[in-house]
Amino acid sequence: MKLRVLVLGAGFGGLELTSILSDALGENLDLTLIDKSDSFIFGFSKLDVMFGRTTTDAARVYYRHIVKPGVRFARESITAIDPAMKRVTTDKGTYDADVLVVALGADYDPGATPGLLEGGNEFYSVEGAERLREILPAFSKGNAIVGVTSTPFKCPPAPSEAALLLHDYLVKRGVRDACTISLVIPFGIPIPPSPATSQALLTAFSERGIIFVKDRLIRSLDPGRHVAILDDGVELPYDLFLGIPKHRVPEVVAKSGMTENGWIPVDKHTLRTKYPGVYAVGDVTSVGTPKAGVFAETAARIVAASLIAEFRSGAGPAPYRGDGSCYIEFGGELVGRVDVDFFSGAKPAGSFTEPSVAIVEEKKVFGSSRRSRWFGL
């Protein structure tokens, strides 16, 4: 008897789950991994694309490289999910499974913020990052804002990283003194579970003259007057707006009836949904960790361990800890790290590792180890 698994979405969660199941079960696995795209791209590569440190082509890793025992990759667009029947429809056919794992990530809704499409930019999509790579060279004086428009949003350190990298970019071009940089985020400190990481970021902002606007969201832009309007009505002038757009589940997930308050609820210890045999991991859930690839990965490891245990009639894994390590670009070509655990203690706890060249190398290994584990490259 083979384990028949359908994995929806080949991002951090889907790729990690697929790799572990294939390694453990080999030909006892009958897994179909479905994604509409032909390639994967790390979220952090979008910052590199926007600041011209790499190209999208160089950053893409193609799914055609996935050759794993018991695994078939299907490049198809998922059009319907029936969680009660564990049946999935795509633009090419219909699939049934014993186990269904939804790992479809989060989509963006830039149109939800008035003025953002007309008068601003976002750097969270590949297209947005590519557009900014063309726009940034023309920005030589005036006010830049990096601003969050809505919660939840992916990778909470990313807005801080964007502000610090923008500083470096403007310094390198010799125009920093003619520009201001403001960072608008909805938290009191940059990384709430880790006061030490937050303090290091606040120090980095103050050393570079980056204005930190805490506890605020961008409500709208008025492109005619070149002002961003915050959720308390305060207006900030801008000449360059780098936005974090509103996030939402992909349309097909919304239509499936699996969501509550916009996201798929799961048991935070097991990642099970309320439908038997159906799990959800990563950004598409409301599990209680931030939306980041490293948490999608650790969630996928728990699901993989419990499926393997069930298949072998063995003991299941320990409860999910909601743990992950995020790399943070501090500028000056240095990277720091925050290690966070959301569920083990009474409240989320994080520890900080100072920015260093050693962590720059560690981040590179993070990327290359995934290329190797997921794609055999």
Ligand SMILES: Cc1cc2nc3c(=O)[nH]c(=O)nc-3n(C[C@H](O)[C@H](O)[C@H](O)COP(=O)(O)OP(=O)(O)OC[C@H]3O[C@@H](n4cnc5c(N)ncnc54)[C@H](O)[C@@H]3O)c2cc1C
């Ligand atoms: C600027 C930026 C920087 C970031 N930096 C980091 C970082 O340093 N560390 C970190 O851990 N995270 C980072 N992230 C966040 C990270 O990219 C996401 O949280 C992560 O990709 C989520 O993984 P996932 O598996 O849940 O979904 P995803 O990786 O988004 O994968 C979902 C997949 O589902 C597919 N899909 C969606 N709808 C359909 C459909 N209808 N049919 C078929 N396929 C579909 C998509 O094509 C996609 O491949 C960053 C994000 C951004 C934007």
